[in-house]
Amino acid sequence: MNEEQKACVETDGGAASDRMWVRYLPLFLRKRFQSRHVFQEAVENSGWLVGDKLLRMGIGLLVGVWVARYLGPAQFGIMSYAGSVAGLAGAIAGLGIDSIVIRDLVRYPERSDEFLGTAFVLRFFSGLVCYLVMLGIVIAIKPGETLTHVIVAIIGWTLTIGAFDTADLWFQSKVMSKYVVYARSAGFLISALVRLVLIFAKASLVAFAVTNLVEIGIGAIALLYAYYRKNGCLRRWKARLPLAKELVHSGWPVLLGGIVSMICLRVDQVILGQISNPKELGVYAAAVRVAELWFFLPSAIIASVFPNIIKAKEVDEEEFYKRLQKLFNFLAFAGYAVAIPVTFLGPFVINLLYGKAYSGAAPMLIILIWSDLFINLAMARGAYLFAMNWTWILLGVNAVAAVVNIALNLVLIPHYGGTGAAVASLLSYWVSAHGVCFLIKPLRRGGQMMTRALLWPKFW
Known part of the structure; x- marks a missing residue:
């Protein structure tokens, strides 16, 4: 093994047994993991994602049920309608470029600032346009329902705030999902605690809608901090118009598929809320x-x-x-x-x-x-x-x-x-x-x- 290879091994953490979780596997499995660093990373990365899903499923269900009981079916219905409308708009706001950007970050890591900057600008302005169109449509089809308009207006801001999650694409390209889980779990847990406090304080529906922004906002801030700690610098992000055109052109099939999938998942609640x-x-x-x-x-x-x-x-x-x-x-x-x-x-x-x-x-x-x-x-x-x-x-x-x-x-x-x-x-x-x-x-x-x-x- 030459010096360069030794350095790579030391950076990666050495053999499979150097990873804490591998040490507790049965011997026959431990042997299979030895010298398979890429596979170890994939398993570990998947473990973080599954853990995040289980956390959200468990705590999210308990807190969500409590919130639903407190609000009652009518107010919970307004919240669900706003979430469904925002979900449909979000399928468009994403432009289908996420998987394209991740692919290109893997292929051309030296251009990461260019890809991330362009993706951020596209997602931000697309989210803003989708937000304004969505709000205008809801006001037009639900005249006189002021509370619904307010809740949609509040939750809809997640379309623009979500642009700050662009750093997540960089972490995905590096197979480093644990940092994303840390960031989003922080926002999720804090917002869950805030929702419990709001229930005890007998807060209004508007306060619960704002909590959705709190969750997304805290998660985005934590993610940007994690990106900064991993030697990333937001000031180096640069948006390029030719690259933006290329991303939008490449992403339209994915965008179309995402819209269709979201229609299947959420259109029932939108139509039910309308009719x-x-x-x-x-x-x-x-x-x-x-x-x-x-x-x-x-x-x-x-x-x-x-x-x-x-x-x-x-x-x-x-x-x-x-x-x-x-x-x-x-x-x-x-x-x-x-x-x-x-x-x-x-x-x-x-x-x-x-x-x-x-x-x-x-x-x-x-x-x-x-x-x-x-x-x-x-x-x-x-x-x-x-x-x-x-x-x-x-x-x-x-x-x-x-x-x-x-x-x-x-x-x-x-x-x-x-x-x-x-x-x-x-x-x-x-x-x-x-x-x-x-x-x-x-x-x-x-x-x-x-x-x-x-x-x-x-x-x-």
């Missing part, structure tokens, strides 16, 4: 919060097994489809394992978490929880399409799902309220994951595998 009343939306939002608790499961499973599936495709196509079938089987099993118990325990879960004021959320939750089954399969099918390099099909499928979702919501919500929105979500996710496979020839084999998984799910 129905805030109380109905608040009850529905409570059901959605519980149903979405399980979204991290398929992501974690796919992230763990998909690299091996890709390797199998390069060697043996039949082995590739065999492993893919196992993935569908397991995700179907996981979907049933969640949906069946919640179907019977839905009323108990809603009453335990939210109280009698939200009892109407129980039937909505029972319907929504079955959509998780098809979300699992849709995510696995999405990974399959990426493996086959059929991303254009994925965009088309998601677009069909969004159109079906909007149409069903417009038809069902006027007659059935939140329950109609839940049915619309279930049917649109089935169409996106399973039904559309039999309309598009390249997807038919995947559709057949999903059918087998739905009829005969297996643990593995």
Whole structure:
């Protein structure tokens, strides 16, 4: 080993055993990690991200439930409406450039100040424009609802403040997510504490809306400080017009996909808030919060097994489809394992978490929880399409799902309220994951595998 290699090893922390968490692994696993520094970094980085998700899921659920109980369905509905509208606007404000910037930061680290500066300016001004347009539309379609206008105006500022998260792209390119977790956890925990104080102080809805800005603001400040401590300097950031044009041009397919995905996730609450009343939306939002608790499961499973599936495709196509079938089987099993118990325990879960004021959320939750089954399969099918390099099909499928979702919501919500929105979500996710496979020839084999998984799910 030459001197340069020794220096690299010392900088990286030496062998696998030098990492604290590796020391506590069983011997046969510890041996597999030795001299695999890149893999160690990936595992450690993923661990920080999973830990952040678990923290937010646990504390976020408890505090969120407490806030929902305090505000009541009507005010909680207004807050959920504002969050959903801001979410749709945020899908546009991001311009789809994040993954492009991360890729280029990895390829050209010497141009990091140029990429970060350009991305910051694009995200800031795009967020500002989206904020003004969003607020104007809400005022136009909800005349006379001053409280709703105020809450949307407050929460909407997250679109511009979010631009200060640009430093996160640099940390992602360096596989250093623990600093991002530190920063965002600081904002999350402080805002959670503030929300509890507001409940005891019997604060207004406006105060809770401002807390959303507090969380984003503290997280952004902490992230910029972490960036500064890692030898970053904001004053060196420079925006370049030619690069801005290049990023926007490269990011539009991702932007379009992000908009479609956000429509599928949030358009039901926007339409329900527009057609129905805030109380109905608040009850529905409570059901959605519980149903979405399980979204991290398929992501974690796919992230763990998909690299091996890709390797199998390069060697043996039949082995590739065999492993893919196992993935569908397991995700179907996981979907049933969640949906069946919640179907019977839905009323108990809603009453335990939210109280009698939200009892109407129980039937909505029972319907929504079955959509998780098809979300699992849709995510696995999405990974399959990426493996086959059929991303254009994925965009088309998601677009069909969004159109079906909007149409069903417009038809069902006027007659059935939140329950109609839940049915619309279930049917649109089935169409996106399973039904559309039999309309598009390249997807038919995947559709057949999903059918087998739905009829005969297996643990593995």
